[in-house]
Amino acid sequence: MRNQIITLSDIASKLSVSTVTVSKALRNHPDISKNMTQKVKNAAKKMGYIPNKAASMLSARKTNTIGLIVPKIAHSFFSSLIESIYNHARENNYEIILTSSQEDSELEKKNLLTMISMKVDGILISVTRDTNDKSIYGVVKKNKIPIVEIDRTVDDSLTKVVFDDIGGTFQAVSYAIEKGFSRIAFVGGNHKANIGKDRLSGYLRALKKHKIKRDNTLIVHGGFKEADGYSALKMFYEQDNLPELIFAVTYPVALGVISAAKELKLKIPRDIDLISFGDSEFNRFIYPPISYVNQKTDEMGRIAVDKIIKKIESSEILNSEKIIISSKFILKGTCKFRGK
Amino acid sequence: MRNQIITLSDIASKLSVSTVTVSKALRNHPDISKNMTQKVKNAAKKMGYIPNKAASMLSARKTNTIGLIVPKIAHSFFSSLIESIYNHARENNYEIILTSSQEDSELEKKNLLTMISMKVDGILISVTRDTNDKSIYGVVKKNKIPIVEIDRTVDDSLTKVVFDDIGGTFQAVSYAIEKGFSRIAFVGGNHKANIGKDRLSGYLRALKKHKIKRDNTLIVHGGFKEADGYSALKMFYEQDNLPELIFAVTYPVALGVISAAKELKLKIPRDIDLISFGDSEFNRFIYPPISYVNQKTDEMGRIAVDKIIKKIESSEILNSEKIIISSKFILKGTCKFRGK
DNA sequence: AACGTTTACTTTATCGTTTAAGTAAAAATA
């Protein structure tokens, strides 16, 4: 077993042909005869040739690589999304370079530079909750790299794939109202971020439709994390302003509410009821399982990959689209009825 | 805003120096004067220069990139591990190329080739549960790429970072026995895989120490997934061979047990008790929270990254080590005592 | 003043691949 790294020219000299012939043969270029193509492929296989992507990128300006930037990895929504994106990318012969911005928009900017530096063919990004300035995409645009936003977005001019945040929330909150709830809180969500803003607007729309007056003491701003749900419920309790039901802007926020409820000895759904936007694979195991607005992560990943590849592979500039994936309210163990 | 991509030679010609001067200046090479270095850096910044990694790789044979291969992404253990590896890699100025083998060892082989093709500086891998042939590393070794195995391993000759599967299981099972449990089942785990094998051996060792005879009807082979736990409990029930306590080889397996228990109307811990190897961030939310053997994923990620970087950056060939991260039994809501 | 040394650059060659531009021989066409 030789441990030299095999290059095109090794194969070429072995077969006494030029490297270009080898390169073309391996790519099934019509210039090369069937016979030679086969000979080259056999030799390549036998010699254990593995192409050098760096070299081919430099020459061909194509890496077959998609850069993926998420705010967090170890998070059930994002890890499902990453998996879905990874699988669909692979089916289409693209690799994934993954970076996480850890909800830090400075790091996010660096990640964008990294992607450009690594010459990814396209970028999929879900921005941090604090990113509210689309100027972060300046470099990307300057370098003409296709980009698609997913779930969390900031730039209206870009193609994006999102859930039906407004509609899903509207449906869930309307359902609750129709079941007899009226003091419904909206908890969590940075309202600069699209998902916070849109979910809030779905909530408000539902109140309006049912002629319930907006009560700002029941709308809590904040983040998308467990701690945000936790502190919100604590606050309601301390201010003696408990709502009948909490709409949690994400599943982690809902968990925070549950956690605070446990400490305060409030029973869900008896003392306080709960719905969340999004669920997790663990929802079946908690009691009661939270009723939620579903997020079809697999579909989101698939569509996002399709869109970015379409942008990469079509030479003309496609106009931007906003793909909205329907999100429906799923009734589980909470929000069943108002009253004991 | 020009939309040309800026290269070293653009900067060079702007400053009327050679590209080499620019290249060296940007890398703080001592050949270049303070003055010139500053001038170059300013120009680079102003012109929006972003290095082309493919080019520098080709020239310098270094990508500052680590390939990460996991069997699954959307899995709480692996997503935490990925996050930890990502963060520590970034701190050390390495990027991550992520691939998932989806528990498919053929795909795993392809992923290894991809990594070589992308010229990663080193590879971190957690093999699929079916990988039992270290020959998969043939190409990697031939290409002299440093590799470190994490958690799931197959090749004794490689450096690896693992949990104390034997010791952790031994501790947990011993605890259970001391609390009065004697019919303890071991569920899940492909016993070809190291984690299955070692956890089984910790279990057997605990039985032996406490002079409990091994009962093969209580040892269930299988995978590491929820379905495996589910079917195991169903089987015990149908065969009228319920154990007093189940040691689940992974947290998902434990969830499967819970799920089956729910269907069979068996209460945990009253009718059947449960421990798992590993937990999840959701464990606090299920009732009762499962007592488990802890896995310090962050530490595992950090050590794995340290080891692979050490291998990458030291020219001499380091001999292989096996780093064992201690794993301790953590008592939560299960396995408290035997008897009603 | 004559010499070696250091400083701060430049020139040249190379990494492994692909694209563009040849070219000789074979095949098709007139």
Added chain:
DNA sequence: TATTTTTACTTAAACGATAAAGTAAACGTT
């Protein structure tokens, strides 16, 4: 049969960076 076209290659050039080798000027040293 003479000419054009096609086939199946090759040679040359390039992608953008870096490493190695070269060089002129400034600086030290005795």
